Amino acid sequence: MARLFGTDGVRGRANDQLTAELALGLASAAVCVLGAEATQQNRRPRVVVGRDPRASGELLESALCAGLAAAGADAIRVGVVPTPAVAFLTADYGADFGVMISASHNPMPDNGIKFFAAGGHKLADDVEDAIEAAMSGEQPRPTGAGVGRLVDAPDAVDRYLAHLAQAGHGTLDGLTIVVDAANGAAFEVAPKAYAAAGAQVIAIHAEPDGLNINDGCGSTHLDVLQAAVLEHGADLGLAHDGDADRCLAVDSTGAVVDGDQIMAILALDLHERGELKDGVLVATVMSNLGLHQAMTRAGIDVHVTGVGDRYVLEELRAGGYSLGGEQSGHIVVPAAGTTGDGVLTGLLLAQRVVQTGTRLAELAAVMTVLPQVLINVPVSDKHAVARDRAVADAVSVAESDLDGSGRILLRPSGTEQLVRVMVEAESADAAQTVAQRVAEVVAAV
Template structure:
């Protein structure tokens, strides 16, 4: 069956529009409940977390109704980061974890992500089975077997305590001033608390959610706010999280932005020196910069590339026995500590490197010179396929020919929005712009 609901990271869309409606959320909850209660036993439990979007109230209630109707006991965590859901699903011995969030997307979007009992995101196969159940008749539980609901008041606190254990026990952040931008999202209380309790002087921005301002002008997709706060407050580091805190972008003390590739390079190099880098490889996606690959090569390390999406990074890590991976966009996956990308814990590992080495953020964060990279997005009408047009294919082939041996072209559809992402890398920046612009023009004409 062709997947229609699930994308690269769960189910996502505009709130109160298909598929992000209360009706669909209830069916998804019921289908997930039926999938995890295939053995017919009672007592199965699911934890549900959410970010700060207004629509989370509606979706949380609808999911709860669907889950309890098929016999699942529901534990409500309230606003917590996505990695907290992965952690608490496993910690609380739940059969299923659900996070309600559209990550870095604006407030009018929302999404539903599923985690298995091991705390990792569900496989494509499991999501396809749930989608099949959604499309059919969902058998409800008998009245005596319906599920119950409890609110877990200390879910955030449990995650805060765990996050602190990932920071070296003998170190503190005394004397460090850290700007943390929580994107008015799920980590608006947890992240500042962790940094404060470890001794940092914390400057907080993006910590006043109102249901509609998540990711609006703040967070990892808008790091300029944190960069200015770093300069204004003479801070040592800026940590920018996204709406559900599973990704991070860093700001050095000079206000310069560093993406996930630079942080992964630092961690891979340090872990290799310490004998901690399992498999001698870093797992990243096709979007990671060619400069990262060259950096690893000079150290005798490998870059394993996957499709875009942190779930595919994690799948490859588990298949190959690797413990470090991530995405240029800031998902940093360290399976020694977490089952999914965790922006806060990644930020803590960078702070630990600063504390251990005595080096500044600017000295640590620039690990390699990136190959010039240009990415442009083209929006298209849902249901259409601009990439199938002959003029688009000709433009792509022409671009690849021009860059042959000096760069690369990557064209793909977004897994979360109706966008065609046109990316290329090349040492010659003039040629780079010409190649990208010619492909973008072809895609725009096909999408018109």
């Protein structure tokens, strides 16, 4: 049987794979595992519950809250807020754990359930496994005064906005910013946060109706933001995904500034201020070679992890490092939060523009983004590819051809019988040629 939890919680098509019954069972099981300490202390566990504006979020929120209350936990409903807000509020309210209902950048019909432990930290695999195992056991059924209660938290957004204001270290006075909220969880907080810092804000896709989240907008559809930045003559544009744990940017010329470039800018900022722990930036294997080259020039070490924000977080916590993230714009600043926070990232990036008096395009030019080609190769056994001699020889020849001016990466898909062949080189033609040659060898395995 497949594992219920994926790389980022439990996801599926709402009311199909991800049903109200499943949500209720997950909630009750989570109380048994994550609320065990509260139960041992003879008190009801307290749980923060937030969601993005998908229509199915209302259904799943009701089922989750019912499951929590039925297991004897009190639910603190914080409404439509970003995922990092739920992580922050879990700590700020002193809750035993938190739950976010969102499928991030996925299309509207999908949804997901993500848990945070006390303090707002993501769960380890073994804790997720314990919750899944608890679903098949007998759940406690308190009665009378033991039944959990549901309360709304009208100050949740204000608390989160105050946190963002404190986490920043400068103003945005004089900047004009276009914000694409993806008709998602940041529709309210993102424009407010940037405006509170002093920017003139032009908000687009900030009118969620439950159905339009991520629909042709947000961080996965930057063309709309690019056009808006040029139309309004803005200094920059910021785009979030459906749950606002990511941020990508557009400079005043309309050019995209991706997560690698944002990390480079923020790493240099922290390094100059002596706040980049051990001179280390944490990135995944998918970050562009141009980021590594730029960091080497600046005297910054890049620690590389597997793909996925959980691996970035593990490395950050293990070394006590100051900054990490992914090319997708999921960037973590541990001093300010326990998970990626797109709105915080946008604030820090825009503040760097103001503090240096330098346009975003010039700041982003610190790194040269090498052309990157990715080919998904269907195979019969993705694990056999790594052991194949012909593939190893093809990779060795490709690396010799690139001669240090590029790189090649083979990575099996986590969910399909595919091997992803990624090549970076000084020119797009060179990257395409090398990738195609290696992909043909991989396909023959």
